[in-house]
Amino acid sequence: MADPAPATFELYATLPSQIAVRIGRAIVDGQFQPGQKLREVDLAQSFGVSRASIREALRTLENEGLVTILPQRGAQVTTLTAEEVRDIFEIRANLMGLACQRLAASATPTVGGQLETLLKALRTARDESESYAHASLAISEFCVRNAGSKRLADLVLSFARQTARYTRLSLSTAERRKQSYAMWRDLVDALVNRKPAAAERHARALVLATRDSVLTLLEGAD
């Protein structure tokens, strides 16, 4: 049987981790709304496992920031205030800056070629909101995964997942996608030409631009 996952994919055999992945995807994809209560007995029944496994999965998701657990009051999908969203984007901007600085300092021609392929895919996806969000996540993930620090990569992607719902929202306008693509082009240019300082600056600006767009939407929605 062919393994659909690449060889670097860390296969966790334990039940709780598998369940955490599935619930986490449901939250990031928007199937579970913020504030929704996640009752252990319901989840245990729907997944066909015991409450102990569900509890452990919920702890994992709490660490990823997708779920909030209150003692004696159970778990719910994390609800972020506008200020918390702002904080997350600023942290992420800094860490993305660090990752891109390191990537620029160590980029090989091979990595450069892959970056330009991903940039081209981004350009092609500009017309459509969903596909652009997907391509944007792909190139973003490629950058941090090749920065030479698994810890840094996991951290950045964790924050990206926590705000994925809002990022998608902000990319629904063509104007915003155009701005995003222009900034990605600058960033990729700095990366393939091995300019660490410029790469850090552009990476920060890229994430902070998303922050501004998202916050405008959030304040307009109130």
Add this chain to the structure above:
Amino acid sequence: MADPAPATFELYATLPSQIAVRIGRAIVDGQFQPGQKLREVDLAQSFGVSRASIREALRTLENEGLVTILPQRGAQVTTLTAEEVRDIFEIRANLMGLACQRLAASATPTVGGQLETLLKALRTARDESESYAHASLAISEFCVRNAGSKRLADLVLSFARQTARYTRLSLSTAERRKQSYAMWRDLVDALVNRKPAAAERHARALVLATRDSVLTLLEGAD
């Protein structure tokens, strides 16, 4: 009835969180050595609780990076390679820079006064390794806790705890303490005079200097 704890102190009543705090302190303080196995049954007996509570505490510590859990093989105190230590310090340097930038942008005279009190305590503690490490942690914690983002503060302090063992080691020489104090003086100056860019620069330099010192020690020990 008077509440002995300040209003902002989040009191966790659950057993696992209390146990996680106690085990975590033992790891940070060096009572548990890196690589040491943490058997659930042993811990359960020594704390007088069931394995379920221990398991949850270990998950919490895993999220804090102090413990590493391998499926089917149990938990052990996290062992860091020199490269991982370097990564952690670089991430921490960036986040500390962000925190201090924000603190400088919003510092009130009250905060400025407290900073100078903590700096004076640091100066007094220069002669002794253990007391200097303690004072250094205190002013560092004050900075990030007053940067206006609990998420950022928890993150920075989490990384600081993961490398606390090595930071203490590096502060054992008087020369290193002198350098550290000089950099703290520059940083506090930038903070109280509300210079965000300078504060970020000095904060980064401060942590990166610790990184260099620690890495020299680690490579010398091999």
Add this chain to the structure above:
DNA sequence: CAAGTTTAAAATGTCGACATTCGGACAAAC
């Protein structure tokens, strides 16, 4: 005596049940 195999002890993975606490509904008092 060394190397490989078998086997038993020990540790983790998972489960179901009991104890405790929280939230809301209903009723009584002001």
Add this chain to the structure above:
DNA sequence: GTTTGTCCGAATGTCGACATTTTAAACTTG
């Protein structure tokens, strides 16, 4: 009509036990 107190249902906290996997010691064999 609003508020306060009580009670009941439901959800989480905690526990002990069984199933599965790992580990290492004992044993056999070349």
